[in-house]
Amino acid sequence: MKPELFIGMLSGTSIDAVDCVLASFDNKIPTVHDFRSFAIPQHVKNLLSQLIRNESLDLKTLGSTDILVGKLFADSALSMMKAHNLTPEDIIAIGSHGQTIWHQPVADENESRFTIQIGDPNTIAHHTGVTTVADFRRHDMAAGGQGAPLAPAFHQAVLGSTSIPRIVLNLGGIANITVLSPGSGSPFGYDTGPANTLLDQWIRLSNAKEFDDNGSWALSGTPNTELLELLLNEPYFLLLHPKSTGRELFNLSWLQTKLEKLTGVCKPEDVQATLLELSILTISKQIKAHLLQGEILVCGGGIHNQALMTGLRNQLPDFRILSTQQYGLNPDCVEAVAFAWFSKQTMQGLPIDFTPFTGASKPVIAGGIYRV
Numbered sequence: 001m002k003p004e005l006f007i008g009m010l011s012g013t014s015i016d017a018v019d020c021v022l023a024s025f026d027n028k029i030p031t032v033h034d035f036r037s038f039a040i041p042q043h044v045k046n047l048l049s050q051l052i053r054n055e056s057l058d059l060k061t062l063g064s065t066d067i068l069v070g071k072l073f074a075d076s077a078l079s080m081m082k083a084h085n086l087t088p089e090d091i092i093a094i095g096s097h098g099q100t101i102w103h104q105p106v107a108d109e110n111e112s113r114f115t116i117q118i119g120d121p122n123t124i125a126h127h128t129g130v131t132t133v134a135d136f137r138r139h140d141m142a143a144g145g146q147g148a149p150l151a152p153a154f155h156q157a158v159l160g161s162t163s164i165p166r167i168v169l170n171l172g173g174i175a176n177i178t179v180l181s182p183g184s185g186s187p188f189g190y191d192t193g194p195a196n197t198l199l200d201q202w203i204r205l206s207n208a209k210e211f212d213d214n215g216s217w218a219l220s221g222t223p224n225t226e227l228l229e230l231l232l233n234e235p236y237f238l239l240l241h242p243k244s245t246g247r248e249l250f251n252l253s254w255l256q257t258k259l260e261k262l263t264g265v266c267k268p269e270d271v272q273a274t275l276l277e278l279s280i281l282t283i284s285k286q287i288k289a290h291l292l293q294g295e296i297l298v299c300g301g302g303i304h305n306q307a308l309m310t311g312l313r314n315q316l317p318d319f320r321i322l323s324t325q326q327y328g329l330n331p332d333c334v335e336a337v338a339f340a341w342f343s344k345q346t347m348q349g350l351p352i353d354f355t356p357f358t359g360a361s362k363p364v365i366a367g368g369i370y371r372v
């Protein structure tokens with residue numbers, strides 16, 4: 001029998017690429033038939049960065065970038081289909097996360113809580129000819145949830161039943177953990193804070209590089225204790241879960257306010273070294289708060305940063321730190337597969353239980369369906 005095929009797509013906090021998978025879900029561990037990353041053209045990256053920085057925002061830029069990203073996602077899905085000689089009828093649905101441009105899971109009384117992902121699903125459905133499921137976060141938010149992180153529900157479904165205490169650690173722009181420990185209550189998960197995003201943003205500003213390959217620039221510097229303390233003072237790190245965050249908080253202006261408070265000088269490479277230390281310490285501290293030993297399954301682009309991984313191993317010597325690949329899931333596409341799976345659930349009319357991860361009041365049907 002031919003497998004039921006789904007496409008999952010996402011562009012994460014890092015705006016590094018459109019990740020696209022072709023997957024099917026006939027077994028507990030999904031089958032990834034193909035995974036491709038499609039480059040985001042520089043002018044689209046610039047527009048997205050402008051929107052995300054909330055600078056000179058106008059509705060025309062927002063509206064037209066929504067369509068541009070929709071076309072980019074549609075082209076990515078079409079390339080995937082062409083590479084496998086697939087027609088629209090061969091794909092049950094596309095699950096498109098889109099690109100987050102603002103995520104505000106908490107708000108004071110004068111504002112509303114909201115999250116915005118762009119990449120018009122009508123455009124994707126029309127150009128690909130494939131039913132598209134999108135807007136995955138806002139139903140959860142309407143139900144009182146944070147709308148993020150969502151991937152833990154997928155981690156639980158595919159990596160959940162285990163006889164060993166296990167944490168899934170996603171090292172994207174932001175780091176999130178999913179705690180799946182047997183016998184000690186229900187799973188839960190949340191965003192711990194930055195993984196790569198500050199490292200990326202600082203090296204872009206200072207050296208015009210997209211990312212710090214293997215953390216080698218960070219390793220050329222020395223962490224600055226005073227700066228590290230200022231960074232660790234961020235109230236987000238002390239909040240109880242459920243909690244989620246993004247570049248709305250962890251950005252260069254946040255870093256700048258801390259740098260301004262420094263009494264001494266700090267070389268750019270020392271800032272990078274301190275940011276690396278910040279990611280390592282905040283992630284490992286949260287892990288140790290829940291488990292003393294067990295297995296950590298890592299996914300997300302940060303797994304390729306040797307310095308980050310070595311730092312985590314040093315802080316977490318009692319854990320077996322492995323790639324999700326160990327269980328048949330390529331660490332670079334776990335999130336994209338998650339959105340393919342969410343689209344399958346939605347097409348079947350099945351709610352997804354994000355409640356342990358987002359704090360929503362009940363499981364929800366995630367996303368809207370855009371039929372051709």
Ligand SMILES: Nc1ncnc2c1ncn2[C@@H]1O[C@H](COP(=O)(O)OP(=O)(O)OP(=O)(O)O)[C@@H](O)[C@H]1O
Pocket residue numbers: 011012013014015016017170171172173174196197199200211212213214215299300301302304305306335
């Ligand atoms: N060789 C490498 N050395 C250092 N960092 C790397 C390397 N390869 C990838 N990365 C980091 O991984 C990041 C991309 O990771 P990923 O795609 O998981 O993040 P994302 O798209 O922001 O996802 P999320 O939505 O989960 O935050 C890059 O921006 C970079 O910082």
Ligand SMILES: [Mg+2]
Pocket residue numbers: 011012013014015016017019301
């Ligand atoms: Mg990415």
